[in-house]
Amino acid sequence: MSAIVTIKDVVKEYSLGTTVVQALRGVSLVVDKGEFLSIAGPSGSGKTTLLNLLGCVDTATRGLVEVAGKDTAKLTERELTNLRLNTIGFIFQSFNLVSVLTVFQNVEFPLLLQNTLSAGERKARVTSLLEQVGLATHLKHRPNELSGGQRQRVAIARALVTDPMIVLADEPTANLDSATGQQILDLMRSLNQSKGTTFIFSTHDHKVMRYANAVVRLADGKVIGREKPEEAVAHAIGELSAPVEALPS
Amino acid sequence: MISRLNLLVQIAVRNLLASTVNLLIGGLILFGTLFFVVIGSLLDSLNQSMARSVIGSVAGNIQIYSSASRDDLSLFGGMGGDPDLAAVNDFPKLKAELEAIDNVKTVVPMGNSGALITAGNIVDVTLERIRNLVRSGEGASVDQALNALSSTERKARLDSEIAHLRQIIAVLEGDAKKARAILSETAVEPEALAALEKVSTDAFWQQFDDKPYDALEFLENRIAPQVTDAQMLFIRYVGTDLDAFQRSFDRMEVVDGQPVPPGQRGFLIAKFLYEDQLKLKNARRLDKLHDAVAVGRKIADDDELKRFVRENRSQTRDIVLQLDGLQTKVFVEKLQKFLGSSEKELPTLLTSFFETTDANLEARYGFFYRELAPLLQLYRVRVGDTLTIKAFTRSGSIQSVNVKVYGTFAFKGLEKSPLAGATSLMDLMSFRDLYGYLTVDKKEELAELQKSTGAKAVDREHAEDQLFGDDGATVVAEATPGVIQEDAQLTGMGRKLRQEDLLKRVYTPAEINQGVVLNAAVMLKDGAKLDQTLAAINALSEQKKLGLKAVSWQTAAGMLGQIITVLRWVLLFSVGFIFLIAMVIINNAMMMATLQRAQMIGTLRAIGAQKSTVLGMVLIESLVLGVLFGGVGMLLGSAIVAALHSHGIAAPNDVAYFFFSGPRLLPDASAASLAVAIGLILFVTVVSTIIPAVLATRVSPLRAMQADE
Ligand SMILES: Nc1ncnc2c1ncn2[C@@H]1O[C@H](COP(=O)(O)OP(=O)(O)OP(=O)(O)O)[C@@H](O)[C@H]1O
Ligand SMILES: [Mg+2]
Numbered sequence: 035m036s037a038i039v040t041i042k043d044v045v046k047e048y049s050l051g052t053t054v055v056q057a058l059r060g061v062s063l064v065v066d067k068g069e070f071l072s073i074a075g076p077s078g079s080g081k082t083t084l085l086n087l088l089g090c091v092d093t094a095t096r097g098l099v100e101v102a103g104k105d106t107a108k109l110t111e112r113e114l115t116n117l118r119l120n121t122i123g124f125i126f127q128s129f130n131l132v133s134v135l136t137v138f139q140n141v142e143f144p145l146l147l148q149n150t151l152s153a154g155e156r157k158a159r160v161t162s163l164l165e166q167v168g169l170a171t172h173l174k175h176r177p178n179e180l181s182g183g184q185r186q187r188v189a190i191a192r193a194l195v196t197d198p199m200i201v202l203a204d205e206p207t208a209n210l211d212s213a214t215g216q217q218i219l220d221l222m223r224s225l226n227q228s229k230g231t232t233f234i235f236s237t238h239d240h241k242v243m244r245y246a247n248a249v250v251r252l253a254d255g256k257v258i259g260r261e262k263p264e265e266a267v268a269h270a271i272g273e274l275s276a277p278v279e280a281l282p283s
Numbered sequence: 284m285i286s287r288l289n290l291l292v293q294i295a296v297r298n299l300l301a302s303t304v305n306l307l308i309g310g311l312i313l314f315g316t317l318f319f320v321v322i323g324s325l326l327d328s329l330n331q332s333m334a335r336s337v338i339g340s341v342a343g344n345i346q347i348y349s350s351a352s353r354d355d356l357s358l359f360g361g362m363g364g365d366p367d368l369a370a371v372n373d374f375p376k377l378k379a380e381l382e383a384i385d386n387v388k389t390v391v392p393m394g395n396s397g398a399l400i401t402a403g404n405i406v407d408v409t410l411e412r413i414r415n416l417v418r419s420g421e422g423a424s425v426d427q428a429l430n431a432l433s434s435t436e437r438k439a440r441l442d443s444e445i446a447h448l449r450q451i452i453a454v455l456e457g458d459a460k461k462a463r464a465i466l467s468e469t470a471v472e473p474e475a476l477a478a479l480e481k482v483s484t485d486a487f488w489q490q491f492d493d494k495p496y497d498a499l500e501f502l503e504n505r506i507a508p509q510v511t512d513a514q515m516l517f518i519r520y521v522g523t524d525l526d527a528f529q530r531s532f533d534r535m536e537v538v539d540g541q542p543v544p545p546g547q548r549g550f551l552i553a554k555f556l557y558e559d560q561l562k563l564k565n566a567r568r569l570d571k572l573h574d575a576v577a578v579g580r581k582i583a584d585d586d587e588l589k590r591f592v593r594e595n596r597s598q599t600r601d602i603v604l605q606l607d608g609l610q611t612k613v614f615v616e617k618l619q620k621f622l623g624s625s626e627k628e629l630p631t632l633l634t635s636f637f638e639t640t641d642a643n644l645e646a647r648y649g650f651f652y653r654e655l656a657p658l659l660q661l662y663r664v665r666v667g668d669t670l671t672i673k674a675f676t677r678s679g680s681i682q683s684v685n686v687k688v689y690g691t692f693a694f695k696g697l698e699k700s701p702l703a704g705a706t707s708l709m710d711l712m713s714f715r716d717l718y719g720y721l722t723v724d725k726k727e728e729l730a731e732l733q734k735s736t737g738a739k740a741v742d743r744e745h746a747e748d749q750l751f752g753d754d755g756a757t758v759v760a761e762a763t764p765g766v767i768q769e770d771a772q773l774t775g776m777g778r779k780l781r782q783e784d785l786l787k788r789v790y791t792p793a794e795i796n797q798g799v800v801l802n803a804a805v806m807l808k809d810g811a812k813l814d815q816t817l818a819a820i821n822a823l824s825e826q827k828k829l830g831l832k833a834v835s836w837q838t839a840a841g842m843l844g845q846i847i848t849v850l851r852w853v854l855l856f857s858v859g860f861i862f863l864i865a866m867v868i869i870n871n872a873m874m875m876a877t878l879q880r881a882q883m884i885g886t887l888r889a890i891g892a893q894k895s896t897v898l899g900m901v902l903i904e905s906l907v908l909g910v911l912f913g914g915v916g917m918l919l920g921s922a923i924v925a926a927l928h929s930h931g932i933a934a935p936n937d938v939a940y941f942f943f944s945g946p947r948l949l950p951d952a953s954a955a956s957l958a959v960a961i962g963l964i965l966f967v968t969v970v971s972t973i974i975p976a977v978l979a980t981r982v983s984p985l986r987a988m989q990a991d992e
Contacts, residue, residue, distance in 0.1 A: 082988055091984040092887050112893060118984070119891025130886040130987055134297030135810060145288045147891050153286060192890070204988060 038199055038232050039065040039088055044097030045081050046255075057083040059095070059255040065234060067199070068186045072243050073236040074266055076253030081236035082204050082254065088234060089122055089202045091115045102199055119147055123193030125203035125222075125235070129185040130176040131192075137164065138173040143192045148196060163191040163257060183214035185220065195227060203235035206244055219245045240267040288903075295904035298880075299911075304872040307913035308865060311605045315861040316913045316960050320920025322854050325948075327928075330847045332944035334810075337840045339520055339534040340694045340703045343391060343804025344613075344813055345821065346839035347371070349739075349831040356802055357841030358395055370799035373477030377429055377829055378796065381805060386816045386824065388808045392448065392800035394714045395706075397519035398674040405604045406507040409448050412498060415496045416441045448502075448606030452483050455509060478505040489971075490944075495925045510604075517559055520707040522714020524795050525549065534697070538667035540690020546789040548710045550670055550686040554693040555704020561663045565602060565637065566656065568595050572639060573648045581643050595637035599630050602659065610658050614877065617654050666690050672709075674717050684713045696945035701937050704842070711795055720941070738748065747888055766843070805833070844943075862963060866971035869905055873975035877982075884987025894980040901976040902969060909968035917960055923951040 041077075046058040055183075057080045065071055073081050086092035088104050088197070089096050099106045101122045106114065117274055131140050138160055143157045164170050167187040186206060193201050207215030223245055226233050235242075243249050249266035251259045261269070299305045338344055342371045348356045354366035416437060419429035432440070434545075457481040459471045480896060481487055484501060491498040523724060526544045529535060539557075543549030568591040575588055581915055582588040606614060611629055618632040619625065626632050639647050664670060666688055673683040686709060697703035709717075806815055817833050824831035839842035877884070884897055931947035934940045942948075 064465055086985060086988060089889070115891055115893050118889060124889055126987060130882065132294065132883055134294055141427065143290065146290055149287060172984070
């Protein structure tokens with residue numbers, strides 16, 4: 035399997051006034067094509083920061099971030115945007131659908147930005163994806179007419195409509211009840227298997243970690259291990275019982 | 284591309300519907316556009332109709348005049364009197380040059396000026412008639428018909444005139460005595476009263492039979508000046524090639540009398556002026572009352588009309604003085620019968636007669652014109668009269684010409700406009716005479732003069748040089764009485780030529796054209812190509828050294844031409860104000876919306892929308908707002924204009940006739956104001972959205988990750 039994401043010695047600093055916060059302190063990570071990878075860690079450990087770097091919506095302070103073979107530090111703003119459009123799909127914690135557009139239009143939007151398919155092709159692609167996420171009958175609905183789980187399905191369809199190499203999801207189930215969350219994860223998992231799309235999602239929920247092939251555990255801005263889900267869950271439970279600071283580094 | 288735009292428009296429309304502030308903004312844009320389209324169309328229509336008025340009444344499409352002129356041309360007179368224009372010397376050449384230009388139909392020579400004319404007072408006029416009758420007794424009157432009268436006829440007419448004069452004197456004497464009694468001893472000079480007393484005696488009139496000329500002189504010197512009703516009247520006129528004028532200004536029509544015969548000297552009085560200034564005041568006021576009542580005004584509650592009635596009642600002397608003894612008797616009888624009164628004094632009867640009310644006006648108006656007017660001289664100048672016009676030449680001396688009034692004229696649709704009806708027409712030869720420019724007649728006089736006085740023949744070439752030199756001002760100075768010793772030396776042929784034949788002489792078009800003109804109207808085949816033709820004329824003048832300045836009718840109309848421009852600025856200013864408010868509000872609203880939608884924008888950026896897409900989205904949003912409401916405003920505005928067109932806007936007053944170019948203005952939604960409206964909407968929406976749009980492009984895709992607060 036070939037690496038689709040390579041991160042090496044990445045440091046991300048936020049400056050707050052005079053003080054500098056290090057959200058990531060020398061993270062290295064390789065993600066292979068087709069992985070269903072979870073990034074786990076307690077609150078403040080740097081999960082979102084890491085996903086932002088992988089998603090090319092932010093740049094590292096130091097270190098190498100290579101996505102789909104491209105060193106993101108060397109790309110212009112325009113090129114980064116194109117990289118996001120064509121190779122990355124996003125699933126957000128709070129769904130982030132465009133409220134004034136219908137389900138269909140929300141999903142179609144990235145295709146319109148790409149501007150490579152005809153209207154017919156777009157229609158076929160969008161409806162088939164919405165069928166796969168189980169919303170074939172809701173094309174004309176507005177996001178506010180859907181439940182949280184349905185909204186996240188729409189978001190998944192939108193993330194996948196351009197056939198991206200990687201889908202990034204920051205706590206995709208955090209705003210859903212656990213049953214719905216599991217359905218969403220099942221859906222992601224099946225799409226990962228049927229299409230071979232790489233999924234990277236963050237969570238601090240051990241039930242969610244179980245779905246992954248592998249779990250990268252973060253703590254305090256550092257990768258503290260890449261493990262099988264069962265190990266990670268055990269560690270995570272341990273972490274939850276003891277404060278992060280108390281852990282030996 | 285299209286579907287992307289479509290989607291952005293949909294986002295925009297939906298976003299717009301989400302906020303009520305947008306309704307306010309939309310309302311402002313709608314109102315501003317509507318206002319602009321309606322008022323703009325009105326102004327455009329006004330401009331067009333005024334253009335028709337100005338172009339059709341005197342200016343033509345383009346006016347040309349000498350570039351050596353000290354002042355700018357101003358056809359309707361400026362603040363400081365007539366503009367000081369240098370003469371254009373070789374008009375025929377210039378006419379030929381200009382008419383060779385593609386779009387030029389014809390060139391009509393002109394000179395605009397004005398002069399005070401004294402419409403002789405009633406005593407003067409009567410005395411003139413008596414003098415003519417006395418002269419005809421010696422066979423010396425200029426009026427051959429009078430010379431041919433039998434002596435009994437002459438005696439009868441003379442007696443009637445004298446009776447009239449004595450009637451006038453009686454009125455004057457009565458007035459003077461009353462004035463002394465009521466006001467003071469010094470209200471009337473004793474000599475004046477003495478003169479009146481003297482001429483009211485039978486002894487004076489017995490003496491008249493023996494020495495009529497002495498008596499006439501006394502009357503002219505001592506009595507005529509006491510009548511102050513002689514009005515100095517300022518008449519503006521255009522000296523022009525009357526034939527060409529009548530051909531070129533096709534809205535002109537002769538109302539009374541006839542056109543000046545081709546090639547002849549003559550004067551046509553503007554009908555409005557004729558009615559307004561030269562008509563018997565009481566009759567004029569009756570006309571105005573009649574017209575006002577006809578359009579539904581009521582004397583009972585209209586101050587202006589009440590004033591007319593008041594003036595009619597108090598100012599009856601004009602009528603009284605016109606009548607001789609016999610006529611006075613007829614008047615008294617008619618009025619007594621009409622009014623059912625036994626009053627014997629004519630002034631008192633007239634005062635009661637002119638007490639017009641809404642109820643009796645029409646009856647009295649009819650009676651006046653049916654029964655009284657035929658006995659009155661309704662106009663102080665009549666068709667067929669010869670006007671003596673005196674004017675200062677440019678060298679400062681006073682020159683006068685006699686011109687026969689052939690008739691009155693008006694411009695179709697502008698009959699009621701004081702402005703269009705203020706300018707009368709004079710033949711170009713008389714005009715040149717009046718202002719001391721050399722005419723063919725003067726050339727002949729010069730030749731005559733040289734022959735009869737044996738003056739050394741002036742080398743013709745040299746004379747031309749001197750008279751038609753480059754500097755127009757010199758020509759004038761040389762050509763005015765300084766060169767021609769006027770009446771003093773003009774005897775024999777020359778004098779006769781001036782005195783009588785001039786009025787009858789027929790000039791060829793070449794003769795009319797030859798000589799100086801002050802300005803000329805250029806008539807175009809296609810008035811829309813004004814600017815190009817203007818440029819062409821100026822270029823030609825430059826190239827051939829014609830020394831011309833060509834200006835549009837608008838410029839030539841002076842301040843009048845600027846009115847619409849000023850109104851247009853006022854409109855732009857007020858619409859600008861409305862739109863400025865709209866811009867501020869749009870800017871604020873879009874700013875707020877952008878901040879509110881930061882997460883949405885960030886999401887779009889994260890999933891791959893370029894900054895330009897975001898920019899487009901925000902711009903399209905306000906454009907949709909502008910186009911939507913602006914479009915409705917334009918439609919509504921056009922509908923209002925169309926409604927105005929189908930009803931027409933009635934001219935509210937006399938002045939408006941000129942601007943409306945007739946009794947009604949029929950406005951059209953002009954393409955120009957619609958185009959400008961579109962431009963304005965685009966400008967307003969785009970400019971007011973620039974800041975929020977740029978702000979939106981700065982929203983980071985990171986905002987997508989942050990949870991909504
Ligand atoms: N924009 C920012 N400015 C300053 N500090 C930030 C910013 N974003 C994150 N941080 C800091 O960086 C660290 C990592 O934050 P991050 O959001 O990546 O954590 P996380 O693992 O996603 O936490 P959670 O589970 O609560 O979402 C935290 O200490 C946080 O306070
Ligand atoms: Mg996070």
